[in-house]
Each structure stands twice: as structure tokens, then as C-alpha cells.
Amino acid sequence: MACQQGKTKDEMVVSLQTIKKTHVKPRKKLGRRECQLVTFDLPYLAFYYNQKLMFYKGGDFEGMVAKLKDGLEQVLEEFYQLAGKLGKDEEGVFRVEYDDDLDGVEVVEAAAEAVAMEDLAAEEGTGIFKDLIPCNGILNLEGLHRPLLAIQLTKLKDGLAIGCAFNHAVLDGNSTWHFMSSWAQACGGSPAVSASPFLDRTKSRNTRVKLDLSLPPDPSSLSSNGDHAKSAPPPPLLREKVFRFSESSINKLKSTINSSTPSDGSMPFSTFQALSVHIWRHVTKARDLKPEDVTVFTVFVDCRKRVDPPMPETYFGNLIQAIFTGTAAGLLMAHPPQFGAGIIQKAILAHDAKAIEERNKQWESEPKIFQFKDAGTNCVAVGSSPRFKVYEVDFGWGRPEGVRSGSNNRFDGMVYLYQGKSGGRSIDVEITLEAGVMEKLQLDQEFLEP
CATH class of the missing domain: 3.30.559.10 (Chloramphenicol acetyltransferase-like domain)
Known part of the structure; x- marks a missing residue:
């Protein structure tokens, strides 16, 4: 086990090695596509990326990663919005923008070979997860210049961890698990997803709302008089x-x-x-x-x-x-x-x-x-x-x-x-x-x- 003496699983010090970072795009060229964010989406711009962690048994890390990336290329043909970015139209209305020239979904391959399944299966704590899931503390608004989906595939002592960070301004839990199950189908050899996503958000709401939002200042930055900004009181444990x-x-x-x-x-x-x-x-x-x-x-x-x-x-x-x-x-x-x-x-x-x-x-x-x-x-x-x-x-x-x-x-x-x-x-x-x-x-x- 990777626990140090006297440490709980939530206090584990994870030795993580980043192997490589790549980007995955839809297998087919799709051209330029845009989709307006609607009233149901916009309030989540000030939330953080929605993070999910799944872990599986298995010893063939390279083979598992290859299958996951291959399936991701396929499933993104329909869920292409996740390979896009946030943008604004000429009136300042937020939207999802996709273009074949964009980087796509960020995929990081890493290794934490001292971490075992039983460490992640502990019923208490999430501290260890920070090393295994991307976009910790990242606001959804940052999707203006970050991938809308970031994935980390980590080799464990006895398996594989799949850490996903989804931009919550783009999808909710229902859509998240629709995507995940469709991705799994693609990896399992299905030539097409069993239920294509319904992508026209304006059918649910077509009111155009302009929001003048900017990212909050870095709290670690200096104040105007050169002093360090006053730190906020520590949050409760x-x-x-x-x-x-x-x-x-x-x-x-x-x-x-x-x-x-x-x-x-x-x-x-x-x-x-x-x-x-x-x-x-x-x-x-x-x-x-x-x-x-x-x-x-x-x-x-x-x-x-x-x-x-x-x-x-x-x-x-x-x-x-x-x-x-x-x-x-x-x-x-x-x-x-x-x-x-x-x-x-x-x-x-x-x-x-x-x-x-x-x-x-x-x-x-x-x-x-x-x-x-x-x-x-x-x-x-x-x-x-x-x-x-x-x-x-x-x-x-x-x-x-x-x-x-x-x-x-x-x-x-x-x-x-x-x-x-x-x-x-x-x-x-x-x-x-x-x-x-x-x-x-x-x-x-x-x-x-x-």
C-alpha cells in the first residue's frame, strides 16, 4: 500500500509520474459547428469542472489506454461538443464552438504504481483523487481557453484509474453518463452509439442572454500598493x-x-x-x-x-x-x-x-x-x-x-x-x-x- 506510517488514505502522498499528454479528436472531419448555451447552462459557468473517477482491474495498461483512445475518437463523432471550447458570438452570448483545427479532448497518461485499488476504494476522503483527476479548482468559465473534457488515465499497482473532468456549463449528470456509457460501447466494438445525443439546446430554450463575465483575480497576486492581498479566513475542515x-x-x-x-x-x-x-x-x-x-x-x-x-x-x-x-x-x-x-x-x-x-x-x-x-x-x-x-x-x-x-x-x-x-x-x-x-x-x- 502507498500509505505512509500514521497517515490515513486521504492523506496519502501519491508519487505520480506523467508519461505523456495527447489530444483526441473525432475520427471524421466535421467542419465548423456552433451551439448556443441556453438559460439552463449559463448559471454553471461559476461552478467548477465536474469530476468523476472510475477504477478498473487490469494489467495491460498500454492496451487499455489504446482501446480507450480509439473508442474516444469514435464516440466524439457524435459527442463532438466535448472536443470543442467555449466562445462568444458577436453579441456576447456564450456558445460551444467546434472546429476540426481545435486540439480536442486532453488525455494525460500517468503512473502511480504504488497506489492500489484498495486505496481508492476507501469509503472516506477525496484527497488522493486530486492527483488522479484533472482540473482541480478550475472554473467552467475557463473553458474559453481550456478543453471542455480532460481525461487522465493512470496506471495503478493493480489496475487503471480513469479520471474525467467535464465542463459543467456544457452538460449535466444525465448527459455525462450518457457519454460515458456510449464511450464504453465504442470501446466494446459497437459501430455506433445506441442513443445519439440530441444536440440542439435551443429547442429547450431559445432566449439569448448576454453575460459579461470575467475570471476572478488570482488571490495570490499582489494588491495595487504592492502588499500581498489579505488572505480570506481559512474554510472549515x-x-x-x-x-x-x-x-x-x-x-x-x-x-x-x-x-x-x-x-x-x-x-x-x-x-x-x-x-x-x-x-x-x-x-x-x-x-x-x-x-x-x-x-x-x-x-x-x-x-x-x-x-x-x-x-x-x-x-x-x-x-x-x-x-x-x-x-x-x-x-x-x-x-x-x-x-x-x-x-x-x-x-x-x-x-x-x-x-x-x-x-x-x-x-x-x-x-x-x-x-x-x-x-x-x-x-x-x-x-x-x-x-x-x-x-x-x-x-x-x-x-x-x-x-x-x-x-x-x-x-x-x-x-x-x-x-x-x-x-x-x-x-x-x-x-x-x-x-x-x-x-x-x-x-x-x-x-x-x-
């Missing part, structure tokens, strides 16, 4: 941990919360709502909030079937919106779980085509670029989805040994839900919390074993 909920635990959560018929006429609670309120209540408990403190629940909802007219599942881009709801911590904890689940359900059901349209019009009249951490007070913010078949992404050497998010776009209360590694209806819950709160949560047996 955060910890990340994966909590694995088995199929039986998920079934128990859902059946328990639906055991009593709601008196207000609400629908039965979904698996998502049952698990979400379980997380929300126990994180709130671990935070030891005052009864009058407000706690916010935020979820990034897929709007493909909610907009009018509905968009296809293969819509490529961002078609998500953040939904915010909340209550006093005392009310959330004093009532049974059905109370919090009802709040979540009501907010999700209310976010219909009319609500989406109103949100878009309001934003277009007064665009506000939020930072990734603006999810609310004492929040629990849920992203990703267990519906994404992440453990079915097989490039030709079996299912991944693990799937994780990188260190970007993390803040106190951020939650990623993934298809459970153990299969069935199991769900893996990746949570970021302040260190003291995480310590309490992982000792909460009612949370761990519902």
Missing part, C-alpha cells in the same frame, strides 16, 4: 465519506415511511424522498442546530420530462434546476420522517413546466451567477442520481471497482447519490460535512442501520 445503503435498508426506509397513509392527501413517498429525508434529518441532528435554526434541502432536478414540450432523455446539455425548500430544525426533528418527506415531495411536485418557465424568465430578466456553494443555510444538497447506471460502464474489462466524485464542487452538506456497488436497489451516498459533524454522523446507528 471538511470530510467526505461514502455510506452504503443495502437494498434491504432502502426497502425498509421506503416501506416504513409509507406505512401510514398521509392525512393531507399526498402521494406515496418515492425511494428518493425516503432516503433524502433520512439523510436530511440525521445530518441536521449531527449539526446540533438550535430549534429555530432554518435548515434547507436542495435537490438538482432533471427537467427533461418537466418542460413543455418535453425533451428527449438523450438531450445533451444541462436541463436541470435547483429546487430549494426548508423548515426550522426543531420542526424537522420533532415530527416523524413523513413531515420532512412531505416538504421535499411538495417542492418537487410543484416544480412543473410553469414553475420552470417562471424561473427561467426571472433569471433572464436579471441574470445571477451563483457559486457552487450557494445552496442554502445549514443545507443538505443532493446531486447525481442512483438511476445513472455507473457500474454498467464496461470498457471491455468488466465493471468498475469503484465510482467516485472528485474534490471540486464540494461544500458542507453536499451529497452525491450513486447506484450501489452491491447491486440491486442499493444506493451509495457520498456526503461532505464539517469534520466534527461527520464524526457524529458516522456514530449514529439509526442513520447507518435504518
Whole structure:
């Protein structure tokens, strides 16, 4: 193992050797193509690149890399936007620009041969991932001069790590895993992707919004009087941990919360709502909030079937919106779980085509670029989805040994839900919390074993 004596896996010092950097383009010439970014895309310009890490068993690193790059050339013929860059038209409207002369997708080959699979499979921490995934701390706005997709293929002691950084202004989670599964199909010998991406974003929204955005100054730069700029107070120490909920635990959560018929006429609670309120209540408990403190629940909802007219599942881009709801911590904890689940359900059901349209019009009249951490007070913010078949992404050497998010776009209360590694209806819950709160949560047996 690569752990030094007395070090946790999150504090590992990785000896990484960069072998070479190349760029991969679509196999066919496609000419010049442009696609306007729309209202669903633009708010994510101030987020960071979305990072995913997958690791696989295998000993033929060179052969695996060759297959991955060959498949990437093929799949980029349809997902060519990922081989482009951000740009602006003559009116200052952001767009994706593709041209055959652009560099394409950046692919770095590296080796960290002291790192084993078991190091990456640890349920806690993401510090080690920073060496294995590109674009740490890189804003999506930097896609004006950076690749929209950067990939690092790292040789491990007993396998291969695939670290991907996607520009979040260009695609959401649904589109990310559509691309990943299509890439795997290409590597598996499929002559064409099973579901072509729907690339015309203006079908979802055609309002042209001009944004005057520039990159923030480097905080390490000198101030105008020659002194070093005042440093901001250090952020709170955060910890990340994966909590694995088995199929039986998920079934128990859902059946328990639906055991009593709601008196207000609400629908039965979904698996998502049952698990979400379980997380929300126990994180709130671990935070030891005052009864009058407000706690916010935020979820990034897929709007493909909610907009009018509905968009296809293969819509490529961002078609998500953040939904915010909340209550006093005392009310959330004093009532049974059905109370919090009802709040979540009501907010999700209310976010219909009319609500989406109103949100878009309001934003277009007064665009506000939020930072990734603006999810609310004492929040629990849920992203990703267990519906994404992440453990079915097989490039030709079996299912991944693990799937994780990188260190970007993390803040106190951020939650990623993934298809459970153990299969069935199991769900893996990746949570970021302040260190003291995480310590309490992982000792909460009612949370761990519902």
C-alpha cells in the first residue's frame, strides 16, 4: 500500500509520474459547428469542472489506454461538443464552438504504481483523487481557453484509474453518463452509439442572454500598493465519506415511511424522498442546530420530462434546476420522517413546466451567477442520481471497482447519490460535512442501520 506510517488514505502522498499528454479528436472531419448555451447552462459557468473517477482491474495498461483512445475518437463523432471550447458570438452570448483545427479532448497518461485499488476504494476522503483527476479548482468559465473534457488515465499497482473532468456549463449528470456509457460501447466494438445525443439546446430554450463575465483575480497576486492581498479566513475542515445503503435498508426506509397513509392527501413517498429525508434529518441532528435554526434541502432536478414540450432523455446539455425548500430544525426533528418527506415531495411536485418557465424568465430578466456553494443555510444538497447506471460502464474489462466524485464542487452538506456497488436497489451516498459533524454522523446507528 502507498500509505505512509500514521497517515490515513486521504492523506496519502501519491508519487505520480506523467508519461505523456495527447489530444483526441473525432475520427471524421466535421467542419465548423456552433451551439448556443441556453438559460439552463449559463448559471454553471461559476461552478467548477465536474469530476468523476472510475477504477478498473487490469494489467495491460498500454492496451487499455489504446482501446480507450480509439473508442474516444469514435464516440466524439457524435459527442463532438466535448472536443470543442467555449466562445462568444458577436453579441456576447456564450456558445460551444467546434472546429476540426481545435486540439480536442486532453488525455494525460500517468503512473502511480504504488497506489492500489484498495486505496481508492476507501469509503472516506477525496484527497488522493486530486492527483488522479484533472482540473482541480478550475472554473467552467475557463473553458474559453481550456478543453471542455480532460481525461487522465493512470496506471495503478493493480489496475487503471480513469479520471474525467467535464465542463459543467456544457452538460449535466444525465448527459455525462450518457457519454460515458456510449464511450464504453465504442470501446466494446459497437459501430455506433445506441442513443445519439440530441444536440440542439435551443429547442429547450431559445432566449439569448448576454453575460459579461470575467475570471476572478488570482488571490495570490499582489494588491495595487504592492502588499500581498489579505488572505480570506481559512474554510472549515471538511470530510467526505461514502455510506452504503443495502437494498434491504432502502426497502425498509421506503416501506416504513409509507406505512401510514398521509392525512393531507399526498402521494406515496418515492425511494428518493425516503432516503433524502433520512439523510436530511440525521445530518441536521449531527449539526446540533438550535430549534429555530432554518435548515434547507436542495435537490438538482432533471427537467427533461418537466418542460413543455418535453425533451428527449438523450438531450445533451444541462436541463436541470435547483429546487430549494426548508423548515426550522426543531420542526424537522420533532415530527416523524413523513413531515420532512412531505416538504421535499411538495417542492418537487410543484416544480412543473410553469414553475420552470417562471424561473427561467426571472433569471433572464436579471441574470445571477451563483457559486457552487450557494445552496442554502445549514443545507443538505443532493446531486447525481442512483438511476445513472455507473457500474454498467464496461470498457471491455468488466465493471468498475469503484465510482467516485472528485474534490471540486464540494461544500458542507453536499451529497452525491450513486447506484450501489452491491447491486440491486442499493444506493451509495457520498456526503461532505464539517469534520466534527461527520464524526457524529458516522456514530449514529439509526442513520447507518435504518
